[in-house]
Amino acid sequence: xxxxxxxxxxARLYRFALLLTGDERAAQQVLYDACAxxxxxxxxxxxxxxxxxxxxxxxxxxxxxxxxxxxxxxARAFATLPEEERAxxxxxxxxxxxxxxxxxxxxxxxxxMGRVLKSARERLDRSGMELGxxxxxxxx
Amino acid sequence: MKKEEVGILxxxxxxGLPGTEDPHIAKAVRAAEKDPALQGELARQRAFDQRCxxxxxxxxxxxxxxxxxxxxxxxxxRPLSGKGALLQPVVLAIAIGAAVLLGWGxxxxxxxxxxxxxxxxxxxxxxxxxxxxGMEMEPKKAAAAALNDWFFDKYGFEDYFLPAGxxxxxxxxxxxxxxxxxxxxxxxxxxxxxxxxxxxxEDFGVQLPNDEWHVFKDGEWVAALQQHDDECFMxxxxxxxxxxxxxxxxxx
Numbered sequence: 001x002x003x004x005x006x007x008x009x010x011a012r013l014y015r016f017a018l019l020l021t022g023d024e025r026a027a028q029q030v031l032y033d034a035c036a037x038x039x040x041x042x043x044x045x046x047x048x049x050x051x052x053x054x055x056x057x058x059x060x061x062x063x064x065x066x067x068x069x070x071x072x073x074x075a076r077a078f079a080t081l082p083e084e085e086r087a088x089x090x091x092x093x094x095x096x097x098x099x100x101x102x103x104x105x106x107x108x109x110x111x112x113m114g115r116v117l118k119s120a121r122e123r124l125d126r127s128g129m130e131l132g133x134x135x136x137x138x139x140x
Numbered sequence: 141m142k143k144e145e146v147g148i149l150x151x152x153x154x155x156g157l158p159g160t161e162d163p164h165i166a167k168a169v170r171a172a173e174k175d176p177a178l179q180g181e182l183a184r185q186r187a188f189d190q191r192c193x194x195x196x197x198x199x200x201x202x203x204x205x206x207x208x209x210x211x212x213x214x215x216x217x218r219p220l221s222g223k224g225a226l227l228q229p230v231v232l233a234i235a236i237g238a239a240v241l242l243g244w245g246x247x248x249x250x251x252x253x254x255x256x257x258x259x260x261x262x263x264x265x266x267x268x269x270x271x272x273x274g275m276e277m278e279p280k281k282a283a284a285a286a287l288n289d290w291f292f293d294k295y296g297f298e299d300y301f302l303p304a305g306x307x308x309x310x311x312x313x314x315x316x317x318x319x320x321x322x323x324x325x326x327x328x329x330x331x332x333x334x335x336x337x338x339x340x341x342e343d344f345g346v347q348l349p350n351d352e353w354h355v356f357k358d359g360e361w362v363a364a365l366q367q368h369d370d371e372c373f374m375x376x377x378x379x380x381x382x383x384x385x386x387x388x389x390x391x392x
């Protein structure tokens with residue numbers, strides 16, 4: 001497939017897929033499928049942000065069809081989050097899109113995304129304790 | 141910017157990710173850094189994010205997946221051949237455009253080949269049929285040739301003309317009407333619902349070689365016109381040009 005993304009971009013997209021699915025095998029399949037689906041459309045987008053938003057949207061959609069995996073490390077921690085919070089925080093952490101564009105890609109306002117991110121951070125921080133770990137750093 | 145708004149927008153900030161900062165968020169971050177109540181919260185958020193980012197950095201793209209993506213076929217960019225290629229929107233658009241151009245070009249060429257002086261008047265005579273109810277004509281059952289005297293006796297029309305082979309068609313009605321002030325004899329024929337017309341060539345500017353048929357279409361009607369000296373005869377019926385060609389061949 002001829003994709004307009006660098007290897008570093010693909011690595012970030014893979015991390016996004018991993019945080020959404022919680023499973024390495026599922027993340028690989030979801031990323032491959034999203035690449036295959038989006039490849040034909042990517043040429044019609046005028047800028048890179050739109051191409052990346054297309055990929056994030058496709059990844060998120062496909063990840064919803066995958067049974068949640070238990071995962072390990074950070075993926076295991078993310079698996080405890082509701083899908084919306086998982087997608088928002090994963091999208092922020094992979095750093096592919098500016099926050100405003102990320103909010104648009106997630107179909108929410110910047111303020112809505114701020115609230116979702118606040119809830120996600122708090123829940124994720126607590127989940128480290130609930131998983132039997134003294135804190136998130138050890139859970140990761 | 142209100143404190144509550146600052147607190148929400150700061151959540152969209154993630155230190156250590158260059159190029160992801162929005163000016164609105166950057167302003168909120170500056171406000172939070174100056175606010176004693178928000179300073180601690182921001183610091184905890186930054187520390188938390190740093191730990192997450194550090195953990196995420198260790199996640200590498202599997203080389204096997206990279207190779208699979210590079211070698212893989214996109215579902216939308218699969219090389220197309222045969223029917224699939226022909227059904228592509230761009231190919232379809234070109235094909236339809238070419239077909240329209242060919243069709244238009246064909247019609248234009250056909251029209252030019254079948255054009256002749258006075259054709260517009262002949263077309264209008266045919267178009268009259270669509271506006272008729274049948275009541276305009278006087279019922280007249282006779283052989284077509286027998287109407288010569290009837291047109292002269294009733295209308296003083298001396299130019300009723302029938303080519304060879306049309307004399308014996310049975311008529312069901314006839315009339316003389318005027319188009320642009322000039323007389324046109326119109327006869328309804330029983331067989332095939334045909335209409336015969338007879339008129340003077342110079343009245344309508346018709347100029348054709350003697351006894352040569354000229355076929356033209358007008359809507360669902362097809363007509364064939366020929367001139368003999370200064371008199372014209374036209375036959376029309378509903379059908380195609382091919383139907384008329386076959387009809388005229390049978391007359392020879």
